[in-house]
Amino acid sequence: MNMAAVGAVVEHGGIVIHDDTSNLADLTQYAMHFCAVESCGKYTPCRIGSTRGVEVIAKIRADDTSPKQVTLLRDLCDTMMSGSLCAMGGMTPYPVLSALDHFPEDFGLSKKPPQKAA
Numbered sequence: 001m002n003m004a005a006v007g008a009v010v011e012h013g014g015i016v017i018h019d020d021t022s023n024l025a026d027l028t029q030y031a032m033h034f035c036a037v038e039s040c041g042k043y044t045p046c047r048i049g050s051t052r053g054v055e056v057i058a059k060i061r062a063d064d065t066s067p068k069q070v071t072l073l074r075d076l077c078d079t080m081m082s083g084s085l086c087a088m089g090g091m092t093p094y095p096v097l098s099a100l101d102h103f104p105e106d107f108g109l110s111k112k113p114p115q116k117a118a
């Protein structure tokens, strides 16, 4: 399998396996929080993006499942991936986007991911 073609990576943390009782929204909020705590703070997309990411995920999980919030989270992830210098900020959005795409129900969203605004 071409891992890059499906957006897959094997990171420094290795492979983490969860059973089907894990809530992916909970794990992605933790990932963003971890980035916010561990960010060296040199680059705005990582420093501020991760903090805003925690807030937006929390809003979605608190029942603000409007397309505006989901689009905001996806745009935030895009900015972090393209504007962060190292893997801390650049890779944190990967599990967030993957969870949004494949387990939207864990965020309280419908199965079909919303289309990104043009």
Ligand code: SF4
Binding pocket: 038, 039, 040, 041, 042, 043, 044, 046, 047, 084, 085, 086, 087, 088, 089, 090
């Ligand atoms: S992406 Fe890396 S270098 Fe940039 S603020 Fe985050 S931890 Fe620091």
